[in-house]
Amino acid sequence: MTDLSAVLPTFLTQQYVRLIPSLEKNLITTADLITLDCVEIAKRARLPVLDVKRLCTDVLQALKEDLGVAEKDGGDGQQQNARGLRKSGKDLLDQWDTISTLDDDMDRALGGGIPAGYITEITGESGAGKTQFLITLLLSAQLPSPQGLGTPTLYISTESALPTQRVLQLLRSHPILSSHPHPPTLDKIHSIVTPDLESQDHILRFQVPVVIQRYGIRLLILDSVAANYRAEFERDGNGTTNVKNGMNMAHRSAELVKLGQLLRNLAREHGIAVVVANQVADRFSSQGSSWPMAHAARSYNAGRNTSGGTNTMPPNPATVASGVHTPIPGSPLNTHTPAPAPAPTRPNPNPYAPFQTPDPISLDHQQRWITGWGDDPHPSYTAAKSLKTPSLGLIWTTQIACRVALIKKPVYGRVQVMDEEGERGEPVLKRWRRWMKVVFAGWAPESGGGLSGAVEFEIAGEGVRACRRGEGGAEDGGEEGRGGEGLGL
Incomplete structure (x- = not known):
């Protein structure tokens, strides 16, 4: 009962002054008054049943009026619903x-x-x-x-x-x-x-x-x-x-x-x-590596183990790019043990195996569905290293009704450079690709894992617009928005 002033600040308690001390002593709250039977409350508080019933009725009516769902008498004597929570479609x-x-x-x-x-x-x-x-x-x-x-x-x-x-x-x-x-x-x-x-x-x-x-x-x-x-x-x-x-x-x-x-x-x-x-x-994982990073490493190791390797270490990006794996000194990879025969491949009975982690209720596992990053079931090694998370944490996430993530990724090209050793190509940043992704909303479907359902857009001089095939956006490598590249504030 001690929460009555917080739940209904305008409720008049003068006529129930003699009931309140007993209700507080027996820890009867406002929720109890509107959910429990009046006889049960009267027995717990040792109060007259009629007085408790009158109090419960008044509290319920005051709560309805506060929420805007109280029934009021119309001019013709019929019950009319007040405009509040009761609204038609x-x-x-x-x-x-x-x-x-x-x-x-x-x-x-x-x-x-x-x-x-x-x-x-x-x-x-x-x-x-x-x-x-x-x-x-x-x-x-x-x-x-x-x-x-x-x-x-x-x-x-x-x-x-x-x-x-x-x-x-x-x-x-x-x-x-x-x-x-x-x-x-x-x-x-x-x-x-x-x-x-x-x-x-x-x-x-x-x-x-x-x-x-x-x-x-x-x-x-x-x-x-x-x-x-x-x-x-x-x-x-x-x-x-x-x-x-x-x-x-x-x-x-x-x-x-x-x-x-x-x-x-x-x-x-x-x-x-x-x-x-x-x-x-x-984003930094509390377990030393985020889920997509670990999954990318597991995918790489699974590919090597299928061909008879015994590597259990995460891949080196340099060796992955060159296609050559260099053993680490002192590691079991340097021992000359015969490779076991490859086991016959079997279909995975669990299609959700890539999404499983040792602790599925941890924030590292759950935040992929509320942040907009890290929900790609097949992330690249580079993407797994550049995960982001919105600021202000989980507390702020619970305060909003919709989260829209704007994701950008670089597009590199090569230019020919002449030096003493001859001509070679060096990667240079050509432009940025951008996507709009609906992470969660009560009125719109989520975009889904990764960028599969996100809308790619460009920033042009005439504003923000979605990229369409054949318009020089993402498909044909056209310039990013014809003058809008420097406008992505």
Whole structure:
């Protein structure tokens, strides 16, 4: 019963003052009052059954009113359901508003676009295209339905100011924005810079609700959510990393839960779309090697064992590239023992064997389904070494409704170089390939393992667009977006 004031702060307890001490003494909670039988509660607390029944009825009615599902009498004397949680399917569809990315393939992967009323995270490395993606949403949200919400937008930056030059470039060159009868404008983008965590909390808690109501804003972008938390909790006063940061991490987790609750309340109460950008960090396994790395090594060793080898060591990238395996001095590979006869190959009865680890409930095993990296069932050795994970950890992951990962990979070419030894080819970076991957969402299917279901896109001068066959994107080795290569902020 001690949690009644927390569950229902507005519940009037004056008429039940004599019952509360006995209920608290017997550890009867609010959940017990609405789930257990009144006779059982009266026996445990040694109270009159009628008084307990009256209290349970009032608590249940107050809880319904607080949730918005209480039944009220209409003017004609009939019971009418209050508009709250009880909504028909048509009501839910009518309230389902989304913001388009202005590309059909990307909208299809996102289940129609970025929905209002939820927190959506856009995560990726530097240069993957996060800021370009967010700028597109800032402009498309100003368009009328079905492409946008027809309202102004709010951009909160924790690192650098809004790139207005890029915004103006998109307004002039994007085919949809430039030709729309009601084009968006830079004047309808409200921008705020928060240099530290204290100002960020004050702005989100007090200033943002006022701005939303005053200007009718329905898109809130926070770019990025991790910057101030990294600066506040991962560095000490001297600017160096704090080794003994256990208390800092606990405090950071509590602050992240508060931030998630605050953003969710803003999204639900005002019907706005909350989109946050997040940074990524290199992933290190607690067991010394991540699952994809170990699986890549096992795949390599399995191939060698099939041909009669006895190698159990991870492969050397240099020897793998040359196709020659050099034994390690002092290893069993140097002993001249006859190779055993190859065992007959049998079909694997368990198709999920590559996904099995010694501890399937560990974070190393589970995070491949919540981070966007490491879920490729057949990773290359290079890909297994460059795994990423979104910042702020598992605590922040539980606060968001959708995670979209922007993944980039380099494409190398060769140039001919002349030196004293003659002409040779050296690898050089030609361009970047980028993919949009839906990691998890309640309204759209996940993209799947690796990049098989992800949407490849390019950053061009006229905006972000999906790559299609024969358009100079990923298939024919064309240039990355014709001038958009340097725009992947």
